[in-house]
Amino acid sequence: MSFDPLDHDFERGLQNRRNVLGDAWVDRSLNNATSFNAEFQNLITRFAWNEIWGRPGLDHKTRRAIVLSITVALGRWEEYDLHVRAALLGEAGSRLTPDEIKEILMQSAIYAGVPAANTGFTHAIAILREVADQIGYVLEPSAPGAVSHSGTGREGRTTSTPALHYSVREPRSGKAPRHTVVLSHALGCDLDMWDGLANVLAQDCRVIAYDHRGHGSSDAIDGLYSMAELADDAARLLRELDTGPVVWVGLSMGGMVGQELALRHPSLVRALVLANTTSGYPQAAREVWEQRIVTVRERGIEAIADAVMARYFHEAFRAQKAGTVARFRRRLVTTDAVGYAGCCDAVGKVDTTARLGQIGVPALVIAGELDQGTPVAMAQALAEGIPGASLTVLKEASHLSAVEQPEGFNQAVAGFIGTL
Template sequence: MSFDPLDHDFERGLQNRRSVLGDAWVDRSLNNANGFNADFQNLITRFAWNEIWGRPGLEHKMRRAIVLSITIALGRWEEFELHVRAALLGEEDSRLSPDEIKEILMQSAVYAGVPAANTAFTHTLQILREVGEQIGYALAPAAPAAAAHPGIGRAGRTASSPALHYSVREPRSGKAPRHTVVLSHALGCDLSMWDSLANTLAQDCRVVAYDHRGHGSSDAPEGLYAMADLADDAARLLRELDTGPVVWIGLSMGGMVGQELALRHPALVRALVLANTTSGYPEAARAVWEQRIATVREQGIEAIADAVMGRYFHDDFRARKAATVARFRRRLVTTDPAGYIGCCNAVGRVDTTARLGQVAVPTLVLAGELDQGTPVAMAEVLAQAIPDARLEVIAHASHLAAVEQPEAFAASVAGFVQAL
């Protein structure tokens, strides 16, 4: 009978320990071992680094985050500093960026207490000052009053009238934006419908989302609006923000505005994504829009809310995601009636079909397979009339495709934007 002299639990643990903490630290620990602490070094190598870090259930990057959180909560600052350094300087596939560590510290403020997070920031800042140049990270001055939630963006309103409420997300990469992207919402919605896509695109793009006139926190002037009014609103916003040419992503009414913007203000548009939208309605459909305006005038938006939700979301989604549908219904019925009526007129009278050949920018047309409001046939008209436009149909999606199928929608948009 043979006996293997290797302790494989120890060897596997040692390999994980080196991978996570680096050879230099592990070598110091082993070289400094003595008759008093050698058993302890053996214990933690076998149990912490093999039994836990050796489990495949979580990636090492996730385990780093867990260790940082626990050491903050327990106030184990020597261990915390060790793992911060290892996270910043470790192997690339398990490294944490300074911004990722910042998010761990921010969350720890809620779950472990502000004093603990405050101390964690102090220790981390000292380490960043030491290794910043090595990892290509500079601590630039920043004003706390100017800080904005990265998942919501910096809010503002246009100086010109009617005032438009908007948000701006700067690239999380910290680099110059690849593009400026503008997100333009559907009738009866607001800029929050884009939160998921906005945060995806904000990795390397500057992302602007805004509320159309009559919606959200934007002004709602009296009277009936035309699509040209909404396009001119968008042009005012872009000029005030000094965006230069933008990638316009519009859904339904937002896509109609994008068409008109590209035709009326071509210098402001770099590319178009036209989702769940149309360039014009037949006479019968226009009559339906007139009836909707009359109903809202007489009975309020509540009278049409259920029918609108039936158009926006297909039956299966409404059954599975009732809370999401309820949120969009609340947004619809709290929309300013005058603003809603004004925009209904603009949507019902949209008419760009004959001019689509003048659109001279890369264009992606997205349609929902189950969309009854702007069916695939309407998307085909857009794709055929706009030079070199490309059509993609999103499966199992109705009118608000970006909400019903967010992953598929984001994949199509992100691929298009990356290729520009």
């Protein structure tokens, strides 16, 4: 069993903290940490910013309002000032206007004596039992130890080997899933890269994300891998989870696996989203992949990390979102070197071009306008090779387009799935 050195709760929490408070404030807090308060900074990042702010049940704008109300009620003025400032200067989707903050303060003046949470739950459960039939709500017994974080899903590992680590998010609607969607990550990443899209789709779909062999918490086995082996890994996972045909969303290596899966195991694929990927590299590029394997084996992943980040993210994004880039760099350099090199061989030798016409499911191809690793021309070749496939090009996006342009990427994927 592989050991993953990353603390995923901390990484997720740190990203939420940056999204809400901004990079400057977070960097200042982290840089000012000392041996006296570093553990406290770790705790609030994992619990406040992952366990609470990472839950998709409320949007960040609503959570801002709650924080302001509570800090007013408790007289926590330093924290209040921080969140007022962050709310006024925050990203457009979660920003509060001065008038909205005024209304929060008006209501807080009346309601600042909040009942204890335990009593509140007791009263709420009693009311739910009274109105359950009217609102179509089923109040069922549930074991606290068996529930999962709604923002990250239930985690597991395949019983077949090499064992694959995965997460499953059931539809938040409470209804039967419209589709089962599988999210397949890029080389040097892990299933965390899909948190944003997964939580969007999990409103009415069952969403599965997983770590490829040699990545994250999945097993790494010695040797070089083939794309057929990676596709067979995916097929094992889907059969263990009894998914039936799935909508496959894959980026870069994940898109290559999706192509091979659709060709080798067509009964498992309902539709394909192939992002920032290709069906084959020219010989010169294959030689570059071979050299990368040599470098990683001789000098480690750190030796290629900066070059990879330059391919993953364009220059302006790297300047504006240094914290996000640092997060992906940490993930890259902590990936098992054996597994990374093994997957490099599969990626470098991907070869589905001549077989694309055999793919018989709806397909959306997504390209990044600035992608150097898999340029738009490669995406066009995919779209032209797969019968009936459509192509979407995202502006101001490089190789990890789902990270650089999440709103546009999510809209493209959700819109495509809505047509199925």
